[in-house]
Amino acid sequence: MTGPRRDVDDGLRARLHEAAGAHRPDRARMLARVERGMTAGGRGPARPPLPGWVRVAGATAAVAGVLVAGGYTVAPAVRDDAPAQRSVATSPGPREPGPLRSSGVVDPHSNEFWAQSNITLETSAPLTALTVELRVAQTGSVTSTGAWRSLPEEDFTFAVDERDGFLRYRWRLKPGRTVPAGEWVFAGQYNHERGGRDAGGDRYSATATAASGRVSVEGGFAASG
Structure with a gap:
């Protein structure tokens, strides 16, 4: 034309x-x-x-x-600013006396042969001493397959043994180390007899020292989901 x-x-x-x-x-x-x-x-x-x-x-x-x-690349004339990052807060458990609170749950990835018990500790102040103990009731063929914690491994000593009908995991903060304020997880893993395992007899406890003094918490384990 x-x-x-x-x-x-x-x-x-x-x-x-x-x-x-x-x-x-x-x-x-x-x-x-x-x-x-x-x-x-x-x-x-x-x-x-x-x-x-x-x-x-x-x-x-x-x-x-x-x-x-015409074969040219065109950038948008107007763009929205990238959305601000958001953090999602979870509902805290009941507040214990002092800076420490806790909860226990059977991990949702557990299966009919294997399970993991999670202890969550939340502290509003730094801790200069901390001992965490997980006791898994011997309901049949319960044997340890490992353990972990979200705090640095080198800050803790760890031991696992069986005593008085419980498989016992224990984490102890090394002298001179500090647990910062925040939320931290301690987990024990174990095999068990085939089938759904009842965690009603399992327990945990934690004893800590903060600037305000010595504090301890304890509890049991709820089924995930």
Whole structure:
């Protein structure tokens, strides 16, 4: 197709090409050129003036369409700021006296042959001494398969043995080490007889020292889910 319309399109494309190649394009001037080009090309009778933000959005879309058709990469003219990161808080358990609170749960990844018991301690103040003990009732073929804690391994001594009908795990903070304020997990893993195991006889306890003095907590284990 040739004629005035083609001449206008070629002229518009050349001007957009020039604007896109600039190191710091003048966006306002580019949009004004698009509006003038659209008017010169003849697109029907004049319409009432649109609000400023509508004209900017329409002209920006026209710029993007022409540049993409010409093989150019176009960055969005307007972008929303990235959403702020959010932290999700969980409902705390009952508050024990002092800075320490606790809860116990059978891990949801436990199965009919193996289980893990999780002790969660939350302290609102640093601890200069801490001993955590997990006692798993010997309900049949209960044998240890390991243990872990979310605090640094080198800060604790660890032992596991069987005594008085319980498989016993014990973590003790080394002298000179400190547990910072926060939420920490201690977990014992063990095999057991096939089938759903009853954790009703399992217990845990923790004794700690903070600036306010000595504090202790204890409890049992709820089934996960």
